[in-house]
Amino acid sequence: MIDDNMNDRSEGVDLLSKELTLNMGPQHPATHGVLRLVLDLDGETVKKITPYVGYLHRGVEKLAENRNYMQILPLTDRLDYISAMSNNIGYCTAVEKTFGIELTERTEYIRTIVGEMSRIANHLLWLATHALDIGAMTVFLYCFRERESILDLFEKLCGARLTTTYTRIGGLKNDASPEWLEQVYKFTDDFPSRVEQYETLIDQNRIWLRRTKGIGYISPEDAINWGLTGPVLRGSGVNYDVRKTQPYGVYDKVKWEVQTAQNGDIYDRYRVRMEEFRQSNSIIRQCIEQIPEGPIISDAHKYVLPPKDRVLNDMESLIHHFVLITKGPLTAPKGEIYVATEVPKGELGFHIVSDGEGRPYRMRVRSPSFVHVSALPKICQGELVADVIANIGSIDIVLGECDR
Amino acid sequence: MSLTGIIATLPETLVIFLKTFIAVNILMLHIAYVVYFERKVIGHMQARLGPMRVGWHGLLQPIADGVKLFFKEDIIPSSADKPIFYIAPVIGVVAAISSLAVIPMWDGFSIADLNIGLLYILALSSIGSYAIILSGWASTSKYAFIGSLRSAAQVISYEIAMGMSLVGIMLLAGSASLSDIVTAQQGGVFNWFIFKQPLAFFVFVMAAIAETNRAPFDLPEAETEIVAGYFTEYSGIRFGLFFMAEYAGMFIMSAMAAVCFLGGWSGPIPGVPGIVWFLFKVYGFIFFYFWIRATLPRYRYDQLMSLGWKLFIPLALANIVITGLVKIL
Numbered sequence: 001m002i003d004d005n006m007n008d009r010s011e012g013v014d015l016l017s018k019e020l021t022l023n024m025g026p027q028h029p030a031t032h033g034v035l036r037l038v039l040d041l042d043g044e045t046v047k048k049i050t051p052y053v054g055y056l057h058r059g060v061e062k063l064a065e066n067r068n069y070m071q072i073l074p075l076t077d078r079l080d081y082i083s084a085m086s087n088n089i090g091y092c093t094a095v096e097k098t099f100g101i102e103l104t105e106r107t108e109y110i111r112t113i114v115g116e117m118s119r120i121a122n123h124l125l126w127l128a129t130h131a132l133d134i135g136a137m138t139v140f141l142y143c144f145r146e147r148e149s150i151l152d153l154f155e156k157l158c159g160a161r162l163t164t165t166y167t168r169i170g171g172l173k174n175d176a177s178p179e180w181l182e183q184v185y186k187f188t189d190d191f192p193s194r195v196e197q198y199e200t201l202i203d204q205n206r207i208w209l210r211r212t213k214g215i216g217y218i219s220p221e222d223a224i225n226w227g228l229t230g231p232v233l234r235g236s237g238v239n240y241d242v243r244k245t246q247p248y249g250v251y252d253k254v255k256w257e258v259q260t261a262q263n264g265d266i267y268d269r270y271r272v273r274m275e276e277f278r279q280s281n282s283i284i285r286q287c288i289e290q291i292p293e294g295p296i297i298s299d300a301h302k303y304v305l306p307p308k309d310r311v312l313n314d315m316e317s318l319i320h321h322f323v324l325i326t327k328g329p330l331t332a333p334k335g336e337i338y339v340a341t342e343v344p345k346g347e348l349g350f351h352i353v354s355d356g357e358g359r360p361y362r363m364r365v366r367s368p369s370f371v372h373v374s375a376l377p378k379i380c381q382g383e384l385v386a387d388v389i390a391n392i393g394s395i396d397i398v399l400g401e402c403d404r
Numbered sequence: 405m406s407l408t409g410i411i412a413t414l415p416e417t418l419v420i421f422l423k424t425f426i427a428v429n430i431l432m433l434h435i436a437y438v439v440y441f442e443r444k445v446i447g448h449m450q451a452r453l454g455p456m457r458v459g460w461h462g463l464l465q466p467i468a469d470g471v472k473l474f475f476k477e478d479i480i481p482s483s484a485d486k487p488i489f490y491i492a493p494v495i496g497v498v499a500a501i502s503s504l505a506v507i508p509m510w511d512g513f514s515i516a517d518l519n520i521g522l523l524y525i526l527a528l529s530s531i532g533s534y535a536i537i538l539s540g541w542a543s544t545s546k547y548a549f550i551g552s553l554r555s556a557a558q559v560i561s562y563e564i565a566m567g568m569s570l571v572g573i574m575l576l577a578g579s580a581s582l583s584d585i586v587t588a589q590q591g592g593v594f595n596w597f598i599f600k601q602p603l604a605f606f607v608f609v610m611a612a613i614a615e616t617n618r619a620p621f622d623l624p625e626a627e628t629e630i631v632a633g634y635f636t637e638y639s640g641i642r643f644g645l646f647f648m649a650e651y652a653g654m655f656i657m658s659a660m661a662a663v664c665f666l667g668g669w670s671g672p673i674p675g676v677p678g679i680v681w682f683l684f685k686v687y688g689f690i691f692f693y694f695w696i697r698a699t700l701p702r703y704r705y706d707q708l709m710s711l712g713w714k715l716f717i718p719l720a721l722a723n724i725v726i727t728g729l730v731k732i733l
Contacts, residue, residue: 022546044550044705052539135702141450207620207701385550386623386704 017046022385026055029391030133033399035373044384049377053228053370058401061342064363068328069169070305071082071094072363079348079367080401083123085118085154085344087401088167093248094339094350099303099332101170106294110176112249113184114157116280120191122344122396123273123280131202131272134211139201144192149187153319156180170304171297186286195277203274213268216379216391219264225373229368230346233278234260234397235269242342254286266394268310273396288369303329316325328358339365345369345396367404415570423515427504434468435651436656441687442694447696473644480545482638488542493638493645496535500652503528507659508583510669510678515605516712521582522574525660526567529615532649533559536634539646543637551633554705558614564622566611568720569604571666572727573597586668596667603723605665609692612657614712619697623705658689 001356025036034055036319041046064072076091077084089111096103096262103111129145157180158166158173166173191242218228223236233240241258259275261268298304305324306317323330334356340349348366353362372395380388381397414422440455440462447454455462467699480489506521508514518524533555540552574580577588577598589595598605614621623633635646664684669678703711 019549020546022550131701135622136700137446138698141452145451202701205701207703210707211701211704261625321633363730384704384706386702 008103019358021050024388027372029254030392031205032129032392032397035392035399036395037376039263039385039388041385044386046380046383046385049380049388050375053373053378053399054403056399058404060139060404061252061363061365064360065203066359068324068329068358069332069360070324072360073167073169074163074165077165078400079365079404080122080343080345080369080398082398083118083344085114085166085351086122086341087348088165089115089249090289090339090341090343090348091350092167094352095169096360097168097339098335098337098352099300099329100200100308101298101300101303103298104171104295105292106175107171107296107298108250109287110172110252110296111167111292113181113284114154114164114181115173115249116283116287117150117153118171119263119280119344120207120277123149123277124150124193126344127198127270128392128398130396131320133389134208136202136205136208139198140222142198142201146191147348153180153184156183168305171295175296181291184284185288190283190287191281195274199274209267211386211390212265212270212394214263214265215383216269216381216394217264218375222375222378223264226378227371228346229261229371230268230342230344230396232346234258235272235403236264237262242340242347244318244386245318246340248341250287250290253290254283262281269394290312296320303332330358334355340366343368345398345401346372348401365401365404367401369399370404371396372397373402378386409705418676420515420611423513424505427507427509428501430509431501431504431652431655434655436470438651438654438690439469439647440466441690442697445691445694449695463604470644472576476640476687478642479637479642481545483544484637485542485544488538489637490642492539492542493536493635493642493649494535495538496532496649497645499528499532499535500649502654503656506582507656508586508663508668509525509706513679514583515582517581519579519581522580522585522664523571525656526570529653529656530559530563532653535646535649539638540634545637548636551636555617555634558617558621558623558708561645561709561723562611562614562716565607565712565716565720566615568608568717568724569719570571571724572601573602573693575724575727576600578584582663582668586663588668589667590670593667593672594636596665598665601723601727603719603726605661607720607723608661608665610716611712612661613693613696614708616657616693617652618650618654618693618702620702621708622702623708641668654690654693655686658686660691661689662686 020041022039022040022041023036025031026034031037036055038050038052039046058078060075063075066377067075073088073091076087081086093201124143124147128140128147131139131143155177157160158164158296160166162275182362218232219238220236220238223233223238226237237260239258241248244258256279259272259279261271295309301317301320303324306314306320310317312318322404325372332354334354336353337353338351340347342348343383347366348368349366351364351366352360354359376391376395383391443465444454444462453479456464458464458468482488501526505515506518506524508517536555537552539556542546543549573585573652577585579585579588587598617623635643638646659682662682666685669682671681671684672677
């Protein structure tokens with residue numbers, strides 16, 4: 001490009017009239033993975049921005065067609081690897097709806113707890129990287145400190161920190177011990193004061209306000225038309241949350257509010273997520289206070305793996321186990337279903353087409369990150385290079401989920 | 405025979421040589437260990453430990469870093485403008501280290517007590533910006549190019565503000581020699597120019613941060629936007645030279661703040677050697693640099709420019725007018 005400019009000079013063409021095409025990514029410190037953007041710049045102003053996705057494509061949807069329903073579960077961990085718990089829950093909810101499995105009450109409570117913990121962990125990582133992109137380095141490390149405690153709790157619960165695979169179709173891998181619940185409760189005691197700590201650093205900071213207020217505006221109409229969901233949609237003032245509109249888990253049994261903001265800029269999306277920290281915290285606390293005793297796996301053994309001790313002692317359970325592991329649920333109802341759950345980044349939907357086999361005929365993942373990346377060119381139009389970075393941060397994308 | 409006595413018997417060139425030797429050594433040690441100091445300070449501010457592995461509490465880390473940089477492969481982009489690419493980091497380091505010549509570290513110790521010391525430092529810091537512009541141009545990389553353009557604009561705007569903030573000092577001291585400026589501040593803490601020129605001090609501190617490309621004005625090397633800015637394409641010891649230039653620049657700016665506003669080698673307690681006060685002030689100021697870096701987000705390019713032209717330059721101008729009026733009346 002610079003060479004082109006040099007040629008232009010020799011031909012006497014005006015130097016300043018040329019636009020600069022800048023390739024940003026797939027390896028770049030601020031594109032949150034392997035997003036590639038091609039920017040057409042006029043000085044530092046963005047004339048046009050083209051996102052290229054697919055650098056992390058692993059063919060999750062195609063893989064799902066060749067695996068039985070249980071084997072797909074670990075693939076969902078690798079969609080949005082920041083909040084694997086939420087993905088597990090999303091997938092299992094969709095499959096359970098397909099099969100018509102009723103969950104036990106304790107399962108619902110534990111799922112809600114881990115789902116909200118994963119929301120906190122996700123928003124912590126988002127805040128950390130978003131603040132780092134805008135130059136506030138310390139927030140990054142403070143957030144990682146708390147995220148570490150959540151990952152430790154996940155490890156204690158199911159043995160894995162990041163790719164948890166904790167839920168099972170019809171239940172959970174293992175029960176949560178009372179000590180574990182106590183530790184989570186203790187975490188929620190401290191956490192609100194930590195959120196205040198982050199806010200002291202950036203919430204009223206003049207530089208932060210100047211970098212985020214009025215930048216990256218999305219009107220409510222545009223947000224709906226572009227299919228944005230989650231905190232990005234709520235930041236534009238649209239009151240929509242799958243947890244309220246189509247409640248799953250125990251979201252209808254605990255007290256919480258959908259957080260919205262009015263201006264639709266980066267600052268408002270930041271505020272929405274900061275308030276969601278507090279809401280999630282309070283949901284976890286209420287769940288732990290209300291959680292009943294009981295089994296953590298459903299009894300529908302045509303679809304749900306029976307417990308191991310019964311497999312070893314009971315002929316019928318052994319047969320169920322054998323069939324489910326080797327062929328998948330053979331009595332799956334035919335038809336198709338779209339089930340959405342509210343993951344930290346927005347609405348994660350699984351569209352499953354079942355032809356009665358032990359594996360889905362087709363599984364389509366509606367991932368919020370993919371939709372949000374597609375809105376990026378419109379949000380960034382006419383803004384500066386530094387704002388592009390702030391915008392990427394504020395729409396909170398993970399490329400594993402975007403490329404699938 | 406006292407130390408001053410011994411020095412008086414030596415030939416003048418040898419004295420200058422010895423002084424240069426001392427000053428450059430201080431600066432080199434400073435560069436190595438201020439990086440360690442920064443990593444430790446920011447580490448503890450961010451609830452972590454900083455370097456801990458190499459030596460006791462990581463004390464040998466700077467040496468390990470230096471050795472690593474020396475032995476790394478020196479990669480030069482094939483399309484680079486090679487002579488300029490080679491010389492750019494050298495210009496940066498030379499400009500930064502030469503500034504040291506006029507800094508009075510204690511009473512009577514400066515390598516050359518120029519009567520235009522202030523102007524000399526301002527001139528050399530302008531030459532330092534050539535290193536940035538040339539390296540960005542010679543790399544033929546778009547990121548480096550944008551970084552160097554940003555830097556050129558930033559340095560020009562903030563140099564004006566900084567130069568103007570120092571005019572008040574020159575008016576009060578009646579001289580542009582740094583030794584004279586310190587002498588004019590003798591006789592108690594309240595004679596320091598920070599109390600007579602608070603506005604100039606504020607503008608100077610902000611401009612100094614921008615001049616050395618430190619947070620929150622580190623746009624030329626904003627790593628999340630344009631990777632590493634002007635030195636994106638540099639590796640090995642050439643990268644190390646840019647690093648040295650930046651930290652030497654911080655030392656010079658902190659020394660300027662100490663000399664021009666905080667009374668240089670003079671201190672409130674008599675009997676303490678001047679160099680102790682001087683280094684105490686310099687490192688206090690450098691600590692302030694680190695503190696800001698750990699706390700604040702980064703400005704956007706246009707906001708930085710409007711801050712410089714619409715706030716700092718008018719403030720500095722107003723300061724000159726007020727100081728001039730007070731001086732006449």
